[in-house]
Amino acid sequence: MANINIPRLDLHDYTHGSAEQRHQFSQAIGKAFNETGFVTIANHGMDKALIDELYQVVQAFFALPENTKSKYEIPGLAGQRGYTSKGKEKAKDAKVPDLKEFWQRGQGDNPVVDELPRFDQVTGEVFRRLETAGCALLKAIAVYLGLQEDYFEPKVIQGNSILRAIHYFPIEDPDSLPDDAVRAGAHEDINLITLLIGASADGLEVLTREGTWYPVKAHGEDIVVNVGDMLQRLTNNKLKSTTHRVVNPPRELMKTSRFSVPFFLHPKADMSLAALESCIDAGHPKAYPDVTAGEYLDERLREIGLKM
Template structure:
């Protein structure tokens, strides 16, 4: 069976149960920085519950009681303190809540997001094992330890519950929901959102939509895997564009799980995971 590709991006959509899923998944990450998994074990109804609960939470004033902490980086980030993508001068049009193992968690929602964190985290460890098993031996030799071991019991792995608010027409010119950027971590695991808008930059320099059928998982390479692999895996530039028409009046919810190694894990001769993260957070203006 040949991989299913989308447009110029060449992103493979792989069934979790296909016998060759690990090789096709890893090949797509190597070629494009992205892959999509369907028929996976992460419960769709759990994702739907989180979307509903947290959409209601972001509409409440109670969210401000959890204002983010610059040192721990957990809690609520309003649109006023949202990220500014590296090389950009306008803040993204989004608000979000950072959930870390042992970090703050709002009393106004159920434990659904915590349960998702645990389930998706276990599945992500399997995906990292797929990557390692299908990486060329000379590249694999660069890893200071097995990739799945890098995130085991990591206090830095992060679930971001993210809301892109409806557009009002009063946004600053040039501001977008998420400006072009690369992720910091090893891999990002993202349930396809309730709204379209995620795009990646292809090697030919064109923007193309990432397949986002609700119920599938979008996985992409982060800077830390690029660093650890000596560039064999590329951290692909991506963005979330502003919608038009009726979609502009709806919120967009996203649940990216950022797989981040323990701070002391060695990525390369020049960086540990902790030193790399500190450098990037300062560039983003949130530390």
């Protein structure tokens, strides 16, 4: 098995710790993001009761009839709010769509699911708590990068962050699948960082530097946090947006569902992703053209099939 640095860190050490604990946390997350792009985080501000209820309302939504769910699919929004049905999203350069359907909520107005009174409240509360945790993690990352601690704060508050509830639906007839159809094809996330509340089943794998796939597992209520492409661009590849995927389960479990709820922390559309001067030197020349977060998001939504 590859030796891979995915440390388990306690966010409390950064938000409530001593100067030494804060420094150690910042260095540890920076080192992991420099090497593998993944960490697991404890004490992130969500209790077990909230996580349990989140999964209850998410499972209840996806159990609704197709014609009920489809009334929450909003044309023209590229899946950024409400429901996105099966067969819409694919990994960049993939030939076939991922085996999933999903719901997304963001800042401001979101569709309210009339059939499930708690759905809007619970997903809204999870959104707020993960945004708070994400902002704290970005402070630690800013310190690691030698920036002011609140460098990211004005760029991400009221930004384009998304909470996505995903249902990887059961495969009733595995033999009918195209050979390359998987729950989520190998991809990198678009945003700054992703915070993932543990999934209901295994399947998440990250691509190591040696080119092997390594399964990522979180303990209990820990969340998994990874670097997205926007942070990789901003840091001129110093922090790694690691390729990951969700593989199909063993054949005997193909007829079961898998649920997953990632929070994609996005900045405002006008944030510049131009490489930080401190991340450019003779050994690391500037790797990407300058672009805003909004321009990059638009380009990627087209590549993954959500925007025409």
